[in-house]
Amino acid sequence: MDADVFGVLLAHAFPDRIAKKTSKRWKMSNGGAVEFHHSSVPSNSDFIVVLDFSASKYGHYIRHYAELSESQVDEYLSDLVVTKESVTWSSQKQSPVAFVETKIGELVLEQKPIKVNFSEQQWQKVWLDYVSQTGLKSFGANEKKIQVWLTKLAYITNSVKGTESETSSKAQSWPECSVEWLMDNTEKWLSPFLDNVRSLPQLQKLDVITMLNSLLTWEQQQQLKTWFPSHYETPAGTRCKIDYSNTPPKISVRLQEMFGEPASPAIFQGKVALLIELLSPAQRPIQLTQDLAHFWNNAYVEVKKEMKGRYPKHRWPDSPQTELAGHSLKKKMPSK
Structure with missing residues (x-):
């Protein structure tokens, strides 16, 4: 059989396997892409019909193919060619673009830019394409x-x-x-x-x-x-923004404002305990805990020793679970 005719016949039999070279790869009408292995002799034809290819983690390499010329596509495959206007977002221009595309399946044969007054539907497609590309x-x-x-x-x-x-x-x-x-x-x-x-x-x-x-x-x-509230209100009445970008959700609050809170506050009907970043009077991190009760009964003793020396004018009671929450400075708190 004439090799020229063979390529045309295969193109009609396997219209989803028609491919055109783009850089080193060959874009296929089914939307996929293949290439010739470096040990193979690549085709110099305008188009090919990919009969078989091997797939591996290194790429999809063409094994058997038949060649097609551009003139054959124009003359014998016109029934497979579709021309339509398309609108999309151009990441290069950072603006919407419109063009006329000539395609076989997903394979673009020709693309010409055109000027149009975008309809509402076209604008919608522009933004859907943009979000799809950009995330x-x-x-x-x-x-x-x-x-x-x-x-x-x-x-x-x-x-x-x-x-x-x-x-x-x-x-x-x-x-x-x-x-x-x-x-x-x-x-x-x-x-x-x-x-x-x-x-x-x-x-x-x-x-x-x-x-x-x-x-x-x-x-x-x-x-x-x-x-899932946006803020947590401390026993001192301070509204702390809940950071949901952290896992688990986190609040940052001065230690003295948590006095009187015996256990870790929780969201989602008590199912998720907040991670508490306890801060010094100078708003510097002291401790991270998701178990406030354990912190009061254990780590707080050492924190108190260290912090009392640094901040002697501030409150460091022995029983923080029952202490009145509020200002950090002793003189600002009402006398009992």
């Missing part, structure tokens, strides 16, 4: 808020997995979200909020918590807010 960094400073939301939800879903009670079975409707899930399901939580977004600053100013909470029922939203 959570797309949301700028709001990335941290998303990570915190995911962390809170992970505590719930992990708790559900670890118990078989009737209450937990009702809670199994909580979505098991992750960064990967969010990236794969942007249409569910992001698309409905993109109608008026026309710039990166607008994208990064979106209310990400409202967007993510749209995945939850109203009851779940209230539970999430109650179970």
